[in-house]
Amino acid sequence: MNSAPILTVDNLKTYFFTDEGTVKAVDGASFAVQAGKTVGIVGESGCGKSVTALSILRIIQRPGRIIDGEILLRRVDGAGKSSEVDLARLDPEGGEIRAIRGGEIALVFQEPMTSFSPHYTIGNQIIETIQLHQDISKAEARNRSIELLRMVGIPRPERRIDEYPFELSGGLRQRVMIAMALSCNPRILIADEPTTALDVTTQAQILDLLREIQERTRMSVIIITHDMGVIAEMADDVIVMYLGRVVESGPVDEIFHQPKHPYTQALLRSIPSIFAEPRSKLPTIAGSIPHPHNRPSGCPFHPRCNERMAGLCDVYAPRLLPIGERQMASCFLYHEPEEAPQA
């Protein structure tokens, strides 16, 4: 953590107030994104990884609401002076967040088909995004769009720009989506399951593209996925989430080679590996992920944890605290259940 991070999320809580009760989709998530680095947020369904991304961009749909926490975006002006804006405090409909959305922070979705309007050509949609954030003429915007499409590896962009989204394959659509996200030179790109809907060979192409663009533009990337393989390929730092909480965070090598939290350990053991012996059984995590309405008391993972300590894990909620220099975990194996952090 040598320099100040470009984005700091601190104790973010986003709850959904439904008829059936309150769903604590994100319940106290904290992490930081360094300039030019890739943060991977990994977790299974219901862990709150996508809601975290939507919270940063303030596009949480009702009945969801950010109820606590800070999302600090740091800016450095021409004189080298840095200032911070708390995105969690901004009016979600206001002009400031709209300028940040798509301008400073861009988003790439999982399903490229549903994120485009089927009635307009891809060119129209990129040009519109560019003109929304930059004051340039339509012709200039069109040239810039073609340039962007070429940059994301779309063959014959001069012709493709006038095609409709349904005329493109899934991989090409995701490239266009990325081009659109890049159109305003964002400082942070959030990619929410960018390759989940794609085949492996296309996934490899898109991951390569993302890495190449990052090297060229030095932007920060937040990649959200359930796929440990994608995390291992892409991330510098990893956040592991379970039922709305960050259970562990740290540099990618530590997470994969010295995982601390029992969930991270169990998850890594249970994923099928391409290096496995054929017809070999996998160690499993018992049970299923609880329904978000019945979040267990104490540590949310305790009913499935092999190392749970009765009277402790099922009563107190562990906090995310440092272990060693760069890693953090929220587990009573490493910390006492005191409210005060270690000295």
Place this chain on the structure above:
Amino acid sequence: MMKATNGGAPLLEVRNLRRFFPIRKGLLRRVVGQVRAVDDISFHINRGETLSLVGESGCGKTTTARCILRALKPTAGEVRFQTAAGAVVDTANLPKTALKPFRHQMQMIFQDPFSSLNPRMTVFDIIAEPLLASGMKDRDERRRRVENLLELVRLRPEFMGRFPHAFSGGQRQRIGIARALALNPSLIVADEPVSALDVSVQAQILNLMLDLQDELGLTYLFVAHDLSVVKHISDRVAVMYVGKIVEIAETKQLFNAPSHPYTEALLSAVPKPDPRLRSERIVLKGEVADPAQPPSGCYFHPRCAYAIDRCRTETPPLEEIRPGHVVACHRAREIELKGVEAQRAV
């Protein structure tokens, strides 16, 4: 149609299976072309083994599975199935009514645990339905059998009065497996059975399928796109590309010494869950060919790094290059390809 067979015959033999979907246009719905979803494929599955069918979306693996189950009528070819009585029937060419006596011997496990269970029926009704259809009239007998099946898939029999909405994805998948097992099938066609599940639940279902295979002597045709999952469950693997099989081999052989450039690229593209293995991957250029207008010669040649002139003009036949290892590539014997172990060594 029926023939007596020798004992060593495979449980299922697919010969020159084709399934084309007509493309219709205009007011008169005239056929203007064909999507060659499954284009002349042949393979077999031995009793008690797992054959995986892998490939990317649109390669025809699901169509193949559905043709074998006769959920779709094949356009041409044979699906020779050895029935429990020992006879061999060609289910591809039997009329639908003549199929009924053998149908229950092949069952299916679906990808989506939500749409595959009727939300309006209780777990008991769902699992007992095949029993009822096969003529088990006594309700108590059905109840005992359902209890048995639920225990077999490690679900508490007390849950049988519940509706599917009370279960998680993994539990629903177990219910689907119990239903498939209800009539003691010999062949289970599993179409992406774990791809809709959470990572921590995938392993449970894969282990259950391995256990059930040992306990009941099942034969699996496992359709999947995830090569890591395939590595865990299969004895042999068949790789499909644009409606054709490009390579079949034993699992270890295929993963460690692939002989088709497409298999190599596929293996290389899988993200490895280890940051120390970030290495140069083979990234294929271009897009998967359109099965309505496949390229000339070898369908893979426009994306293949090893393609020569011959590949552009001549379709490579599926040839056995060593026992049990068949490949459709003109250059299979001359090129050296990297498997997954080679990647780990880097």
Place this chain on the structure above:
Amino acid sequence: MSPPPAASRAFEGEFDEALVTTAAEERVSVATQWQLMWWRFRKHRLAVFSSIVIAVFYLVAIFADFLAYADPHKTEAFRSLIAPQPIHFFDEGRFSPHVFALIGKRDPRTFKRVYEPDPEQKIALRFFAQGYEYKFLGLFPTNLHLIGVDGGNAEELIFLLGTDQLGRDLWSRLMIACRLSLTIGLAGVTLSLVLGVLLGGISGLYGGAIDTLIQRVIEILRSIPTIPLWMGLAAAMPRDWGVVQVYFAITVILSLIGWTDLARVVRGRFLALREEDFVLAAELAGVGQMRIILRHMAPSFLSHIIAATTLALPNMIISETALSFLGLGLRPPAVSWGVLLQDAQNIQTVAISPWLLSAALPVIIVILAFNFLGDGLRDAADPYG
């Protein structure tokens, strides 16, 4: 065929544990489709309220004669176009509902008949009073009415909503009109339902040429402008048909268009359900076609059909009203809301006696209530979505 291994193995601890822990969840876990739908519907306050409103309207239709106090067909030129008469509930501090007697006079300048209340003559209203003779539900002869006056000649003394040009009591006519207006919708929808489910089902189930044919027929039917079609059909109706014959003819005319919507809903559901994995699973298990339709497909579109039907009803009611208003539907002596509104066609009459428009109010209320109810049912129809 190997029998499955006996359950003797130690399964304890190996089971995939349930997600359900509390009693409330246990209740949900065994809840049927209809229970889930009811729980969801209950949350839709407006729809629940609307269903009560609709129930009240149908009760009015059943007890129409009881709620009326004057013979709806009795004309009397001396009581023409009386304005609605207010009810006074208290008399010198005592609860005693009464109306003032009206004195009819002719305006010496305009020669128009005018009516003036006479506060000296209080006519006490009686509950469960005797009135004109009618047959309750068409079976039991009685003369009991909710309100009336001593002596049983209520039609000469009370005019809660005023009278029409022929001196008939509007309140009583409005009550009676509920019967035809509300039931013609039901009959029309029933007929549409039969046609729609049958033809939509055939279309969705068999597909191919039959499907194309039925779809084209639906498109042709829907492309015909409805008013000219109705006019043509109404013109073809013999003038000497009785009320009952006209009633059934109108039902048929309404459902001729109405079934197309329902047929589309049914066909759409059939096509969607045919692709469902659980239907394929049943087919692979050797379940017969009939059982698949009845056990797997029908229950999941039944609820959609109920919702579609509820949304089709207001259309029927409004169509009847429109037809009758134009003089193409029910004709006097039949009494329906449309027939009542026919009297209000003339702008001059409306300007002088606006109470003739009172039949529009129940039309608006019922249509809104049916639409809200239909919305609620549609939202509840798929509790698994």
